[in-house]
Amino acid sequence: MKIAILGAGNVGGALGKLWASQGHEVCFGARDPLSAKVQAALKGAGPTARVASPAEAVAAADLVLLAVPWAAVADLAQAGIDWQGKIVMDAVNRMPPGGHASSMGEEVARALHGARVVKAFNTTGSANMNGQPYGDQRVDIHLCSDDAAAKAIVADFVRGSGFEPVDCGPLANSALTESLAALWVTLAYRLGNGPNIMFKLARRQTNLHHE
Numbered sequence: 001m002k003i004a005i006l007g008a009g010n011v012g013g014a015l016g017k018l019w020a021s022q023g024h025e026v027c028f029g030a031r032d033p034l035s036a037k038v039q040a041a042l043k044g045a046g047p048t049a050r051v052a053s054p055a056e057a058v059a060a061a062d063l064v065l066l067a068v069p070w071a072a073v074a075d076l077a078q079a080g081i082d083w084q085g086k087i088v089m090d091a092v093n094r095m096p097p098g099g100h101a102s103s104m105g106e107e108v109a110r111a112l113h114g115a116r117v118v119k120a121f122n123t124t125g126s127a128n129m130n131g132q133p134y135g136d137q138r139v140d141i142h143l144c145s146d147d148a149a150a151k152a153i154v155a156d157f158v159r160g161s162g163f164e165p166v167d168c169g170p171l172a173n174s175a176l177t178e179s180l181a182a183l184w185v186t187l188a189y190r191l192g193n194g195p196n197i198m199f200k201l202a203r204r205q206t207n208l209h210h211e
């Protein structure tokens with residue numbers, strides 16, 4: 001897959017490294033190709049990864065990862081990028097959370113005209129984005145979208161990357177996953193658990209005849 005990564009920080013850097021190692025064509029879309037974060041991300045992802053302007057990276061991509069700070073979404077909406085039909089995995093969280101009228105996922109979809117937005121990769125820390133499981137349990141990636149076909153493509157890609165996709169319904173439900181992200185940050189950094197923690201959806205094995 002050709003993957004454009006907008007935001008080459010903790011999240012974009014970790015996932016870029018993972019996807020490049022899995023044979024995907026990673027292109028960081030950067031406002032400044034020489035920034036320290038972009039250079040570190042390029043180094044981490046290895047020689048197959050490249051950098052381009054955000055508009056060029058998105059134009060060439062099968063899938064786009066949005067991994068910028070919330071405040072940068074408005075900039076990207078006005079950066080002359082053609083979002084039409086592009087599947088955008090939106091990992092953006094707004095910190096501090098709370099007190100907002102609608103979900104960020106919906107606001108991103110409104111801002112990036114024509115993008116097929118799938119909220120993804122926002123509920124766990126970047127330390128969990130190396131594709132490594134916890135024992136035999138894969139890290140859950142919660143997906144919200146109003147575009148069933150885009151969500152199915154992202155779910156397959158997430159599974160192929162070493163994670164477990166969890167369908168969390170329509171994009172409006174990203175408000176719920178954004179709260180989960182805030183809880184993850186609180187547990188990791190305010191309550192002393194550190195970043196090697198994850199939420200896991202567990203399913204009890206039941207047969208069709210209810211017990």
Ligand SMILES: NC(=O)c1ccc[n+]([C@@H]2O[C@H](COP(=O)([O-])OP(=O)(O)OC[C@H]3O[C@@H](n4cnc5c(N)ncnc54)[C@H](OP(=O)(O)O)[C@@H]3O)[C@@H](O)[C@H]2O)c1
Nearest residue numbers: 007008009010011035037067068069072075092093125126
């Ligand atoms: N950190 C986590 O564990 C984690 C987990 C899940 C979700 N998230 C969310 O994912 C997003 C990225 O987090 P992060 O920790 O990876 O951030 P980060 O390390 O601060 O990196 C942010 C990246 O966004 C770029 N950027 C900033 N403003 C921009 C603008 N106006 N236009 C274009 N690019 C811009 C920066 O570019 P430069 O290189 O030019 O500075 C940098 O490469 C945030 O919304 C965060 O809430 C974070």
